[in-house]
Amino acid sequence: MISLVDLRPDAAPRAPLTRGALPLPVVGADLSVPLVTGEQVSYVNLDYAASAPCLRSVLDAVAALLPWYSSVHRGAGFASTVTTELHAAARRAVGDFVGARADDTVVFTRNTTDALNLLAAALPDDTTVVTFASEHHANQLPWRRGRCVLLPVPASADEAIALAEGALRAAPSAHRLLAVTGASNVTGELWPLAELAAIAHRHGARLAVDAAQLAPHRAIDVAAIGADYLALSGHKLYAPFGSGVLVGRGDWLDAARPYLAGGGAVRRVTSDDVAWASGAPRHEAGTPNVVGAVSLAAACRALRGVGMSAVAAHEASLLDRLTRGLDAVPGIERLALWGPASPRIGVVTFRVRGLDPGAVAAALSAEHGIGVRDGSFCAHPLMVALTGGRAPEAPGGAAVPGAVRVSFGVGTSTADIDRFLLAIADLVARGARWRYRLDAGRYVPDPDPRPRPALAGLLTGGANDLVHGLLESLAPCQSPI
Known part of the structure; x- marks a missing residue:
């Protein structure tokens, strides 16, 4: 237990x-x-x-949490204190699991789709997104609301790198994002993430990685890869309790309108104005899914253990x-x-x-x-x-x-x-x-x-x-x- x-x-x-x-x-x-x-x-x-x-160890973690489950962040009771500390600890554990940088933001979401939609909503207005027709719909459709370059299915990893470089070089926007999968959800094939990150940065762009399939199967080090953003789902990672994360650089996230408007995302509200929070709370309005966050952290800990x-x-x-x-x-x-x-x-x-x-x-x-x-x-x-x-x-x-x-x-x-x-x-x-x-x-x-x-x-x-x-x-x- x-x-x-x-x-x-x-x-x-x-x-x-x-x-x-x-x-x-x-x-x-x-x-x-x-x-x-x-x-x-x-x-x-x-x-x-x-x-x-669900991993058996994850179910054990949830069972250990539930008697203590209570409100987070502002509860005065001891159970609330414990729950708040567990939620914060879960955020750090997930960040550690993917090798997040010290200044990265870790936002809890519902799943990878939710995380990528959050990132799409946070992009600067003039951003051009480059992605591939080989991506899961979750890594295609959110980008189509803005300026999006959809590259054809590459015939090789080398062609994927060449296509991405050509598209990024040609993109006129001041802000550019390359969005790719870490591993195909259809064929399981691994994508050359470090090489794509280097190409993106060479052209002043950022790299977002859909790690829904990669995270349960391979070690991830966001900093070593050079990825700027990474999204994953708990339900793919042996923690089926409705939680996912978006991990990445905080500047675009802090400059964007909150993903949801509501309690927890604010510092101060008046009758005609609002001062929004920064960091992860800015995009986590409402009561968080503490059980989902703790279960995801428990899964990360179990996988790191083995x-x-x-x-x-x-x-x-x-x-x-x-x-x-x-x-x-x-x-x-x-x-x-x-x-x-x-x-x-x-x-x-x-x-x-x-x-x-x-x-x-x-x-x-x-x-x-x-x-x-x-x-x-x-x-x-x-x-x-x-x-x-x-x-x-x-x-x-x-x-x-x-x-x-x-x-x-x-x-x-x-x-x-x-x-x-x-x-x-x-x-x-x-x-x-x-x-x-x-x-x-x-x-x-x-x-x-x-x-x-x-x-x-x-x-x-x-x-x-x-x-x-x-x-x-x-x-x-x-x-x-």
Whole structure:
């Protein structure tokens, strides 16, 4: 069990775990799910890139916090004092995890999308933003409200550097921002961040990094990279409690209008004027998500404890096992920006000749108890480029080409990978054993006899109808960042 003292970033660090400590304990590792055949099997979660499971140590940290949870910053009670100190400690811990500079601002947000929208709202009026068509929608759409140069999907890392340099050199604005991902959410490939930062600074620009996928898999040092801003999500980083951060230089943030207007973001309010706060409070109006902040800090501490080099080695072994197994299955085409040998995190996306990606994902779930993701992964221009604009072979597919994505992390074992490989090989060789139909654009078993868990009444009666209605209303983009 974790104590409140353990949550402080200045607490004595625990001894680093060895590589043998991986996989790490995650909530849901012992989950059992029903199949359409009536069997119960252990669940294999290979959808980490969308939402990673909660680390057991993070859940312990939240359990330690909750009895003390109270108002922050102005509460007179002792519980408020403790909660305020924990919130401040969480901010420092997250900054330390990404190697933030001493004068960087660490703003808590809801997620990476929220963080990038905050940065977009804080840009000086004449800023030109340069980004790529290969980015997640969260790192494209916020910039389109102003002057934005959207570069094509690069054919190599070298071409990405050359394209960025040309665009920054040609941009007439006094303020310029290059916005790129650290690791592709579709292919997992790593981007040359240090080189891009050097190019940006050479042309008087700044670099913003979407680290939603990078942070759970690789050590990050903002100062060493030379990144000016970095955004990440707790729900990708084994802390699914609704928190993210924007880390970076404070001058643009302090000069911008507050992201939200309200209590906590001000120094003084009169009937006709307001003096806004500076630093992180300027953009964190309202009661903060203390639980989310502390859980994110706990996840950062756990990953630092095991060592990000050990995390990378664990995932590299799984990635090699997965890719070799997939390459042995006839009809499978793996998608890549820059080729199969390019460095990447634990994300693999593929298509199966003759099968709709949605049908493949549905069968893996309903017949094998394996969770993967299918679709276009909130990266429509990239998916079009990777597939040559080819539509899914099966009828009823989305207008944007789709694929199947397998993603994993610190809670994944070799047994998980092997079970997936056996299932996909069986599916390709023999086809689905069950009938499936399209329902609101998604393949579902027909019929679907799998009983739903009661979850304290959340999936019974009217609540179940409500959930079904919400699912039907979802857009084709199924992978919020």
